[in-house]
Amino acid sequence: MSYREIASRGTLAWAAVAVGARMPVAMAPLAVVFLVREREGGYALGAILAAVYVVGEIVGAALLGMRMRAERARPQLAVGLGVGAVGFAALGALPDAPALVLAVCAFVAGGAPGAAPGGMRALLNSLVPERSMAQAMSAESVLVFVIWAIAPAAVTGLALGVAPGLPLLLAAALMGLSVPGLWLLPAGWKADESDRDGEPMLRIMARAWPVYVTGAAGLSLLALAELVLPALLEQREISVGMSGPLLAGLAVGSAVGSFVYGLRKWPGRLRTQSLVCMLAVSGCLAVVAVLPTAAWLAVGLACAGFLQAGSMLTRNLTLREVLPPSALAAGYSVMYAAIGAGYAVSGSLAGGLLSVTTPSTAILAGVGLTVVLTLVGTLAEVRPAPGAGAGAVGGGESGVVSGGGAAVSPGGVPERPSS
Structure with missing residues (x-):
């Protein structure tokens, strides 16, 4: 197994789109703190906005992710990322807006693209051979951790050196650019x-x-x-x-x-x-x-x-x-x-x-x-x-029920074709 097996134009395009979709997520919590820190009760308000953003992510990932379908993945991802970009842009452009308005914008910015991480990972799975899945997941994690290492420095530099709202406007631009990039990727995945x-x-x-x-x-x-x-x-x-x-x-x-x-x-x-x-x-x-x-x-x-x-x-x-x-x-x-x-x-x-x-x-x-x-x-x-039937494995094997009810091999791998 080698990382060379996953290197292709498709995976490079996926990485570019993933940066646009994930960098705003890494920037958001710190960016909203810097956005309002000079207002009365600024740090407390910033912490509340960051919490609202995270709650939006949780709700969006759970509800929208459960509704995502392979055959409609591209339009669903495009709408979510597009609305999320609008939420980020509103935050960056309205730093003096009432706290409730900012909270709504933060919730939208976090919730609308909530299904994007799961959908993007499923698209990555469709771009690489089954035998290279561990390498693909590892490469994705490397990309995410690099993003999270860069984001705090970028937010701090832009917010303190240029303008408090600039990191959020940059986040909006990056997320917006990821939308047309989806058309460089497969429309969905086999399922x-x-x-x-x-x-x-x-x-x-x-x-x-x-x-x-x-x-x-x-x-x-x-x-x-x-x-x-x-x-x-x-x-x-x-x-x-x-x-x-x-x-x-x-x-x-x-x-x-x-x-x-x-x-x-x-x-x-x-x-x-x-x-x-x-x-x-x-x-x-x-x-x-x-x-x-x-x-x-x-x-x-x-x-x-x-x-x-x-x-x-x-x-x-x-x-x-x-x-x-x-x-x-x-x-x-x-x-x-x-x-x-x-x-x-x-x-x-x-x-x-x-x-x-x-x-x-x-x-x-x-x-x-x-x-x-x-x-x-x-x-x-x-x-x-209890009562899982053939889908579960006892005796120290995988032990988690296979969602489709398929039998599971001794190695813990579902005995059915992978898509």
Whole structure:
């Protein structure tokens, strides 16, 4: 297996469109904070707008992603991205608008393109051979982590150096440009809905809940570290300005981890790989909570990011095993919503813990909760759902019901043609 197998004009066009669709997502939370920071109660209002944006993402990913169909993917994605671009443009052009107006714009900017990550991932799947799916997912993760490493610096530079609304106007332009780029990609992907045997989409999604739980736990763990990091630096009497470089190191570690994961086939089932990576990430962050110097914090966060990439990739690959092809785009969108919900819960948990305990204790408490969620999700994958019938696998096999009710091979791969 090699990354050369996925290099083509189609995947390069997909990457260009993905940058336009995903860069605004990475820019948005910080951009809305800078947009209103000079208003009365600016930082508080900025935090509220960022939260509304994330809620919009969660709602849009869950509701719109569940309604996405392979044969109508292009127009659905185009409308969502186009409306999202309008939401971003309105935010950037109306910095002095009433808070309620800004909140509506933020919700639209987050919610309208909510199905785009899942739909774009499904399009990527249709562009590469089945045997190269791990490399394709790894390359996508590298691209996403690079975007998240660049976005904060771009937002800060533009907002402070030029104008507070400029990052949001740039986000609108990028998302708008991604719309015509969709016509460089396939109109959709092959998906015969007969593989669902008439089962409602909601029930199929519900069967994969253990994957969503462990996926959300993985990102919420690092989200907790990100949100508590400034307070932890103050506790260690380290300059809070080190937060930026340390978080950039975490993102770079994740990008490197994604690349390394795609270089070879790793031993063990995906479930086992995910569990090992999650426990290792938890260990890294538990150590970060007690490390005394910035240098050691940088090492701990980089290692956590490196291992977290493997955890998230195994979760996305597991969805391909447990869902029928026609439900993959919806599954990816629900995973995106679950991750967003995990991030939001982590933010609330961080705020609550910091008001009653030290930053290091807050991180350790978050690590403990994440380990519990990881074990719950993993054990649920091992145990077949009651009455699942032939679609579930017992005896330590995959254990998650295959959405189409198809039999599953001993390796955990659905025994039906992949689209």
